[in-house]
Amino acid sequence: MGSSPLLILIVLSLSVSSYARLTTTYYAKSCPQFAQIVREAAVNKQTATPTTAAGTLRLFFHDCMVTGCDGSLLVASSATNKAERDADMNINLPGDAFDLITRAKAILELTCPGVVSCSDILAQATRDLIKLVGGPFYEVRLGRKDALFSKATDVDGKLPTQEMTMEQIFALFASRGFSIEELVALIGSHTIGFSHCKEFANRIYNNSLTSDVDPTLNPEFAKGLKKLCANYRTDNSMAAFNDVVTPGTFDNMYYQNLKRGLGLLTIDQKLLIDPKTRPFAERFAANQTDFFQVFSRSIEKLSRLDVKIGNKGEIRHRCDAFNTKQI
Numbered sequence: 053m054g055s056s057p058l059l060i061l062i063v064l065s066l067s068v069s070s071y072a073r074l075t076t077t078y079y080a081k082s083c084p085q086f087a088q089i090v091r092e093a094a095v096n097k098q099t100a101t102p103t104t105a106a107g108t109l110r111l112f113f114h115d116c117m118v119t120g121c122d123g124s125l126l127v128a129s130s131a132t133n134k135a136e137r138d139a140d141m142n143i144n145l146p147g148d149a150f151d152l153i154t155r156a157k158a159i160l161e162l163t164c165p166g167v168v169s170c171s172d173i174l175a176q177a178t179r180d181l182i183k184l185v186g187g188p189f190y191e192v193r194l195g196r197k198d199a200l201f202s203k204a205t206d207v208d209g210k211l212p213t214q215e216m217t218m219e220q221i222f223a224l225f226a227s228r229g230f231s232i233e234e235l236v237a238l239i240g241s242h243t244i245g246f247s248h249c250k251e252f253a254n255r256i257y258n259n260s261l262t263s264d265v266d267p268t269l270n271p272e273f274a275k276g277l278k279k280l281c282a283n284y285r286t287d288n289s290m291a292a293f294n295d296v297v298t299p300g301t302f303d304n305m306y307y308q309n310l311k312r313g314l315g316l317l318t319i320d321q322k323l324l325i326d327p328k329t330r331p332f333a334e335r336f337a338a339n340q341t342d343f344f345q346v347f348s349r350s351i352e353k354l355s356r357l358d359v360k361i362g363n364k365g366e367i368r369h370r371c372d373a374f375n376t377k378q379i
């Protein structure tokens with residue numbers, strides 16, 4: 053009775069295969085300059101454009117959740133293919149994040165041509181930038197190949213939206229192997245970066261029949277946001293810091309803010325309201341070491357989602373195009 057040991061062995065090796073085949077030393081022989089080149093490109097870009105870290109982190113998240121961490125989001129659309137990048141959910145991803153990957157790739161192609169994948173550059177650059185702006189260091193396992201396809205329609209339902217209920221968001225992340233604790237830690241990424249006014253306008257204008265402003269929002273903060281966003285319908289570039297207290301630093305201030313009604317997005321404030329997420333938000337607000345440990349583990353897990361290895365992918369020559377023109 054029961055499953056055969058051989059079957060168990062096969063299932064086990066399937067489930068750990070991508071983990072096992074990615075290694076921290078993947079480019080040690082084939083491109084020993086890999087880490088230094090990516091780090092220098094990241095530092096230079098972040099120094100010139102401080103919004104790069106948040107933009108790159110969100111780009112990485114959106115790439116990994118849709119068909120895996122395979123650089124499919126870096127590909128440009130063509131006459132015959134609308135790529136992931138042009139899906140509505142990805143329209144606001146900042147050009148500077150894409151530009152960083154393009155620059156790092158250009159230097160790597162001169163140093164070690166045809167060796168380093170765009171998806172590995174994105175994974176490594178994201179880690180370097182998190183560390184650079186004050187966040188935790190974690191090891192990045194390497195050896196991803198780049199996707200052979202990128203379709204805008206693949207994005208549908210794969211990324212969380214603010215219209216989803218918490219239960220729908222839990223289910224989405226659970227389907228990718230994340231616990232609620234890991235989900236709460238990952239959203240802590242909102243400790244850096246921006247959100248456009250339209251993403252939180254419903255909290256400051258016309259919130260309900262009885263109140264213009266969401267009652268869970270700090271009134272002074274709401275006043276400031278109303279002023280900032282006054283013209284958001286005509287000027288859609290207006291945006292606010294996700295973490296109003298320490299906007300450029302990766303720390304646990306995001307969770308502390310929630311306790312003072314300083315969460316910007318509905319999803320942020322919900323972390324403190326929902327009984328399933330609240331204990332974790334409280335824990336991370338009280339202890340940054342705790343947050344960093346869970347965040348590191350969670351983003352490492354994110355960075356291994358559906359990675360392509362062997363002939364499942366290619367080493368792209370340019371990150372914005374497949375090596376072979378697709379028809």
Ligand code: HEM
Pocket residue numbers: 103105106107109110113144145146212213214221238239241242244245246247248249251294317319
């Ligand atoms: C789970 C529910 C989540 C929702 C509903 C959500 C939603 C959003 C929205 C609406 C924005 C503003 C985008 C804009 O206006 O340009 C944003 C920004 C951002 N999100 Fe999330 N997010 C979620 C989780 C995550 C996770 C898990 C990560 C990272 C692992 C992340 C990383 C970021 C970053 C870094 C920014 C700032 C981007 C920038 O400054 O360019 N988010 N998010």
Ligand SMILES: *[C@@H]1O[C@H](CO)[C@@H](O)[C@H](O)[C@H]1NC(C)=O
Pocket residue numbers: 257258
């Ligand atoms: C507020 O909502 C009401 C009812 O939905 C609508 O009639 C009104 O035009 C809205 N006002 C603004 C300023 O959006």
Ligand SMILES: *[C@@H]1O[C@H](CO)[C@@H](O)[C@H](O)[C@H]1NC(C)=O
Pocket residue numbers: 339340341342345
């Ligand atoms: C904070 O969390 C870390 C990691 O879980 C733990 O080792 C440490 O004891 C905690 N510190 C406090 C003050 O609770």
